[in-house]
Amino acid sequence: MISKKNTGNTIVDIARALDISPSTVSRALKDHPYISQATKDRVKKQAAKMGYRHNALAAGLRNRKSNTIGLICPRISMYFQSSIVTAIQRKVQEAGYSLVICQTNDSYEIEKQVVNALYASRVEGLIASCTLHTEDFSHFDIFSKSGIPLVFYDRVPRSYPAQVIRGDDYRGGTEGAEHLISRGCKQIVYISGPLTCNLYQDRYAGFKDALQRHKLPLPKKNLFFHELTLENARRTCERIFSKKPWPDAIFATNDTTAIVAEQYAREAGLKIPGDIKILGYSNDPRTEIIDPALTSVEQFPAVMGEKAADAVVELIRKKTQLKKTMPPIITPVELVVRASTGGRMAGS
Amino acid sequence: MISKKNTGNTIVDIARALDISPSTVSRALKDHPYISQATKDRVKKQAAKMGYRHNALAAGLRNRKSNTIGLICPRISMYFQSSIVTAIQRKVQEAGYSLVICQTNDSYEIEKQVVNALYASRVEGLIASCTLHTEDFSHFDIFSKSGIPLVFYDRVPRSYPAQVIRGDDYRGGTEGAEHLISRGCKQIVYISGPLTCNLYQDRYAGFKDALQRHKLPLPKKNLFFHELTLENARRTCERIFSKKPWPDAIFATNDTTAIVAEQYAREAGLKIPGDIKILGYSNDPRTEIIDPALTSVEQFPAVMGEKAADAVVELIRKKTQLKKTMPPIITPVELVVRASTGGRMAGS
DNA sequence: GGTAAATATGCAAACGTTTCCATAATTAAA
């Protein structure tokens, strides 16, 4: 076998070519103050000439750092996630780190695998949004125990020594409910994701509290809890519209479900917002396209992503030890009122 | 300074603990056939006990490989891109590689930077979709010259020693045009991205050829070339609808633009598809939500992503040298006919 | 002219893994 020498050229090669030591070359390349300008110039010129490329692996090994941050998210292609990922990627790139992205597809098994894989690849920090089914977070212990910065966003643990970034889900639930109530709705169907997940818990709590404040009943038949897929949305809507009495509002905790609800309501011959009002969550681009446009809760994914990225970078820089008591960062939500609930009203 | 010993534990530590050699431990951990089962068991048990974690950096340095694949794309959050990225990530993860994702934000400067950064981090393969302004691809030479697998998708170079995956844009342009013509349109406005980019060139060529075949004129005033942003779409639509005669069709080469066109046409009091037909490109989720639903050209991003991922992995495995003559992989497109152009017709 | 500081460079070890090449132990073949 022909031993193809080294790919390009190493610091040692440059050193040999210039008859100086590798240390000097290394220092010259990163503008160490104690290297004379003359030497720096020679080294850089030679490096360019030989097509030298820094080897991040070797440097990483020596320095025990990879300049890499890991990201775990359920699915990149969902609008809300992709917006967050975009923001995180941009920020992390600006801070000089590489971002290694993994998807769990909402599989707890895969989540455990990728956590381990990212640990093995020595990421310097980890940003994660968990699967819908993650209730046991102990697979993240390898990070928290070895003091590697760990930031959760959106789908986060309740109590874990890590920085947590999450939307104000309680408020989202409350504002949605208050809005519907203020528009006179009494029979509100609430379609939620599984309560294993913190954000659906909080939204539901906010929703329930608002109803209670207004002394409105909340019968079981108006409550649906399941993964918010297209198929599930259809099944639920079929149930809802299969027989009267029909509800006068549907609050869906994601937009896909709200969109399906609108379609089913229309097919059932109901006027929106006259007969029934519909409210979604996340302010997906489709919400302002559909007719009537959907009222939805904006979550500012870009802000959330930026905060998550800033948080890891900050933690890495400051070498902060993560405490269980670290206060969560709550990002704002904002109800975007559109036609599906009657639109902006005069004086409101 | 207190020298915090090594993070967790290394192969050497395990070796010491069991009083065997590091080579044996290394081999045992990866089930080398020449290691006895007894030893393997002991080693693995000890590894688990000591919380040993493989160090991918050290292994990468030694093996001169990183088990990492790089991905460069303009913007993750655009629907088409995020679908591709999702597919690529999944495939790459399945194949046992990590995926490092970079965004260029359509900046040529950033593209050059990230290409270099990914090279330095020793990715074993690179998947890239270029910026709209990339006409000179020489910054990718460090990859092609060092024989590192290089795969372009969607926005690709015309002639470069790399594997190219692209949609059948010529056909997309043709089918769109033929469809509009078959529905009786004569004054078709064509809104395209800049012709610096291969895919807009091809779509335009397909469009133009179809018109020519049908002996339809193509006046300058019906042609618009600019980046397909929301703002540009609005500006163009204002121009289009500011004065009669109005066109009887608009073919926009992305969906955002087509959606804006629909809105402007509606505002101008035109009936869709009666007075004007509108056609988009990419089959964004919004196209089937908007009313009337938009006819659009489906590009099967998941397929494209899978092919791209398969291609890099294959190239890495086979160590294929990239030749300039490597035939491009063309993924299919499919016109999805909806109401905005009259919907599916009987017998078609 | 002597000492001290500042400037510039080199030596060598270390990061943790893998693998080529020995060697030792066991089994099979002659």
Place this chain on the structure above:
DNA sequence: TTTAATTATGGAAACGTTTGCATATTTACC
């Protein structure tokens, strides 16, 4: 029983970079 093959393990170097420490040179100040 010797030789050959097989099975199991160890030694040591190498991957390419960085950095603490040492040393050499220059400049500055008494």
